[in-house]
Structure formats: structure tokens, C-alpha cells
Amino acid sequence: MKTVLHKSDTRGNADHGWLKSRHTFSFANYQDPERMNFGVLRVLNDDTVSESRGFGTHPHRDMEIVSIPLEGDLKHQDNMGNETIIRSGDIQVMSAGTGVMHSEYNNNPDKPVKFLQIWVIPNKQNVEPRYDQITLNTADRKNKLQQVLSPNTDDAGIWAHQNAWFNMTNLDKGKELQYRLNDADNNGVYAFILKGDATINGQDLNERDGFGVWDTETLDIKADSDTEILLMEVPMNM
Structure with a gap:
């Protein structure tokens, strides 16, 4: 088993006033050659956007972009004709493919919006751009795993x-579960602690810590407090 630990306070920090962001991997002005990616997981940004502010229209291509709102409402618009609101409990994916233009704004005039912006390097380039969004039943992840993305x-x-x-x-304190990799020969898992404290394969982890594990078939997870965890299983080779 191989591992990499990224403590919360070692992440890159960007404060643009209206946007506060913590970067697990190199992004924009934060560049660290030791923190470029975890396999095909290229970007994990922990963003807080001020009231009624946001990212103006900008381009992407050849990237799978996943947005997971944690608090508040995020408004999305793109040149494919989509205009939607994503909220906590929703998950959004955009295949940028041959090229897409989009914007993201805090749809709330009275509170910030918090969301994870995740970029995954695709296994196909120049695909037709697409957009998808679903609402999940968060009760289905209470003390068990809820799959939110797959191939x-x-x-x-x-x-x-x-x-x-x-x-x-979402695990209650003291609960344990095991995650078995879908493709242990090629993939690893990057665990991101959204809230609380947990122990994964013997490693103590706290809120907003990241822990990558590969060359293993399973992850043994124990909640040391009430905790929320995102597990991202991705290929280790690009």
C-alpha cells in the first residue's frame, strides 16, 4: 500500500475578496511540483463565493469538471443552453470536450455559497461537450456509501x-465501513474529509484533510466523530 497525506493547512490559499479558495493541487497562482495531481484527479478546489458574486464566462476543454455544492445555491450558465441552479445534495458534471463556455455565480444575495470544484482528466479527448446534473437523496449515505459518479x-x-x-x-461517531476498489489494479482512492474526523487505513484525518491511497484493494474507514467523507477512485496513470 502506498499513501500520500495532504493536511488541510498545507493547501494553496487564494483570497480574491469575493472568492476564497483552498487548492489541494497546483492551480492558478499556487504551483507546487509535488502537488500537481493524484493520478487523473487534477484539481480539487474548496471554494467560497460571496453573495451575488461569481466566475464570469470562461472556457474549458478536454476536462471532466465536477461541482459538488456544500452550502447555498450556485447558478450555472453555458453556451450549450443550460441555465440551472445546483444546491447541497446535487452533483453536476460537465464534459468540456472540444470546448465549452460557462459561468458560475452565487445565486444568493444574503449568504455565501460553498462548493467543491473538481477536475478529472478524461480518457477520451475531443468529445462532444455535455452537461448533466442530478439531485441525490443524502439520507442514502447515512452510515453507508452512496455512489455519486461512475463511468x-x-x-x-x-x-x-x-x-x-x-x-x-455521512458516518456517526464510531461507525466503520469498508470501501472496495472497483479497479484495484489501476486505480487509487483520494479521500477528502468534508467534516469531522476519521481514521482511514490507520491514518488519522481531520476536517478538510486529503489522503491518497493506492496499491491496495480496500479502504477501512472509521468515524472518530460524526463525519462526512468524499471518496474519489481514479486511475493512477494518465
């Missing part, structure tokens, strides 16, 4: 152009 169009959750599986769980 399969007929699976639970949304799908992406990559051999990747994302799961979320």
Missing part, C-alpha cells in the same frame, strides 16, 4: 469519461 451511464449517480467512481458517506 457507466446506467449506474447510480452521474457519469464521466473516465474509469472513476466517486462515493460520499
Whole structure:
């Protein structure tokens, strides 16, 4: 088993006034050659956007972009004709493919919006751009794993152009569960602690810590307090 630990306070920090962001991997002005990616997981940004502010229209291509709102309402618009609101409990994926233009704004005039912006390098380039968004029943992750993303169009959750599986769980203190990799020969898992404290394969983790594990078939997870965790299983080779 191989591991990499990224403590919360070691992440890159960006404060633009209206946007406060913590970068797990190199992004924009934060550049660290030792923190470029975890396999095909290229970006994990922990963003807080001020009231009625946001990202103006900008381009992307050849990237699977996943947004997971944690608090508040995020308004999305793109040149494919989509205009939607995503909220806590929703998950959004956009395959940028040959190129897409989009914007994201805090739809709330009275409170910030917090969300994770995740970029996954796809296994196919120059695909037709697409947009998908679903609302999940968060009760289905209480003390168990809830799959929120996979490579399969007929699976639970949304799908992406990559051999990747994302799961979320909300565990009560003292609860334990095991995650078994879908492709242990090629994939690793990056665990991100959204809230609380947990122990994963013997490693103590706290809120907003990241822990990558590979060359293993399973992750043994124990909640040391009430905790919320995002597990991102991704190929280790690009």
C-alpha cells in the first residue's frame, strides 16, 4: 500500500475578496511540483463565493469538471443552453470536450455559497461537450456509501469519461465501513474529509484533510466523530 497525506493547512490559499479558495493541487497562482495531481484527479478546489458574486464566462476543454455544492445555491450558465441552479445534495458534471463556455455565480444575495470544484482528466479527448446534473437523496449515505459518479451511464449517480467512481458517506461517531476498489489494479482512492474526523487505513484525518491511497484493494474507514467523507477512485496513470 502506498499513501500520500495532504493536511488541510498545507493547501494553496487564494483570497480574491469575493472568492476564497483552498487548492489541494497546483492551480492558478499556487504551483507546487509535488502537488500537481493524484493520478487523473487534477484539481480539487474548496471554494467560497460571496453573495451575488461569481466566475464570469470562461472556457474549458478536454476536462471532466465536477461541482459538488456544500452550502447555498450556485447558478450555472453555458453556451450549450443550460441555465440551472445546483444546491447541497446535487452533483453536476460537465464534459468540456472540444470546448465549452460557462459561468458560475452565487445565486444568493444574503449568504455565501460553498462548493467543491473538481477536475478529472478524461480518457477520451475531443468529445462532444455535455452537461448533466442530478439531485441525490443524502439520507442514502447515512452510515453507508452512496455512489455519486461512475463511468457507466446506467449506474447510480452521474457519469464521466473516465474509469472513476466517486462515493460520499455521512458516518456517526464510531461507525466503520469498508470501501472496495472497483479497479484495484489501476486505480487509487483520494479521500477528502468534508467534516469531522476519521481514521482511514490507520491514518488519522481531520476536517478538510486529503489522503491518497493506492496499491491496495480496500479502504477501512472509521468515524472518530460524526463525519462526512468524499471518496474519489481514479486511475493512477494518465
